Amino acid sequence: MVRRLVKKNVRKLKPYQAEEIPCRIKLDANESPFGFDSALKSVEGLETNRYPDPEAKSLRQLVAKSWGVGRENILHGNGSDELIYYLIAVFGGPVLCPVPTFSMYGIIASILNEKSIAVPLDRNFQLDRMRMLTEIRRRKPHLVFLSSPNNPTGNSFDPEVVTDIIRSSRSIVVVDEAYLPFSAKKSFVKLLGKYPNLVIMKTLSKIGLAALRTGFIVSSREIVEEVNKVRLPFNVNALSQAAAVAALQNSGTIRNAVDVIVRERDALFHRLRDLPGVIAFPSDANFILFRVKDADRVYRMLLRRGILVRNISDSIRGCLRVTIGSPEENEFFFKALKKIVQTA
């Protein structure tokens, strides 16, 4: 009886599996190895009985300043996930994404009963310029999501191609800069004034604050106002607002942690590249995609040693994705992987 009342698109869905796999070294979720305990002290003074600031004024002020825009150009979300929900609720589909990419764009489009269009990346994991432009012209998506650096491939998209897509399309183009802090590439924020259809997404989840669930949209005042209409009034709780503000006030500490991760990533990449039986792909993010002969076996053997990575082989043949951990974790991972591929 209940099933009859469930919308058809939802009936077909499966719940997102964020399963917990026991491990000693967790390198599967693109989390930072470094937390900011001291930021949690800031929640102590809060009144638990009062609703959070619905406008998240202090937090938006702080990030607006650091990204060189006004507070009216920022919208706050319960993680980027919630902002993807809102963007699709506002602009509808079709939703076009290159694939493989972050799976939530497509999942949320299905939840909201909007069509999604997947355009394969080229063999270097770059945007296929011609194909993207053709599909956008032909299918007229309302939203295009471009994660750059891209997850799970790790590379940044060619900024010229991204700009081409923004310029030549009549869609809203969302550049998801979740992994930008680990890249030497420039943010697209500086192009906001030039392209009225541009939306940037940012998150604190990859730089040590995943526990808080805090993400942002950076865009024109007009787009922010439209998206704000579908936002739940108290969507970012008071504890996360306070802790995020406290952490961001120590931007030097965050920057230092990111620097360590970048150095570790580059060192690990060179070691993986030189390891026979492993093909590592260059990364601008806080993870590395690599190919092995038997991905399922290597995944299981790593897990047997207590190391959890992400098995991507369903979408990219033979590939696993490892998040950059602490220096000790990376060392432990590399040694384990070396042993596993040598005994293949």
Place this chain on the structure above:
Amino acid sequence: MVRRLVKKNVRKLKPYQAEEIPCRIKLDANESPFGFDSALKSVEGLETNRYPDPEAKSLRQLVAKSWGVGRENILHGNGSDELIYYLIAVFGGPVLCPVPTFSMYGIIASILNEKSIAVPLDRNFQLDRMRMLTEIRRRKPHLVFLSSPNNPTGNSFDPEVVTDIIRSSRSIVVVDEAYLPFSAKKSFVKLLGKYPNLVIMKTLSKIGLAALRTGFIVSSREIVEEVNKVRLPFNVNALSQAAAVAALQNSGTIRNAVDVIVRERDALFHRLRDLPGVIAFPSDANFILFRVKDADRVYRMLLRRGILVRNISDSIRGCLRVTIGSPEENEFFFKALKKIVQTA
């Protein structure tokens, strides 16, 4: 150009005004006057860099036990608001509500482009049994939202009428028990086994934990599974999960705070009832609805004395809603109101 891409239903929306009005005594938002500072200690040990438990296992376990159901009967939300979003995404519209009631049911239906149907309460703010049953039969809503005790009227709906609606309708009936802790009425949770179309909503926001944004659905395993499909995987952040668990482990403290509020409400109700120029409506919630001659004037005069209440006169002629505060706040409010109505 952007506006052309915005979905028609969203173009017409206005953003929800959760405006901050400066005041000394905040009695407008149905918050508890009592917070639980000590619960915030529990966030200290958290790793800010790790994603929250997507399943909120400890928290769900705890509330499941206290409500006498299994963990599989509970779904957690970033406040009830998010769960209303999810329920409407899963079951679609039309969405039927008695009015006046909590405004978010209708607002979220509009956001998700689903029709809503408003059925007026009778002159005692009770469900109009015949009219409700007729409209449900005729309009075939997919969802019916019944907030009991109801906001902003404060009364509980007749449980027999609610049961009638659940039994005789082929809709999902959501009984929102946000204010039930302040009432002597029984929860509808015990009827879950009997009615497969029944969903209960609960929240921690009214009992001293509004800062956390934590709400729940209690329902059959089948319904919980369907709603879980549209849930964002990390929708309740780690800080709120930890603080909620810590607070709920001291259920005695919460209960004591609720008892004080109930006593204060009853005392304030009797004083208001006896005040010439004021008609107070009996309340099972943590607020009281009352009618005065010139609601706009009384609202402004209270605010001039630093007291913020909610002006409901747009939807219920001449009515204001005052949240029960601390004994001192209630005393201050009553004296101020008395002076204002006596000098009218």
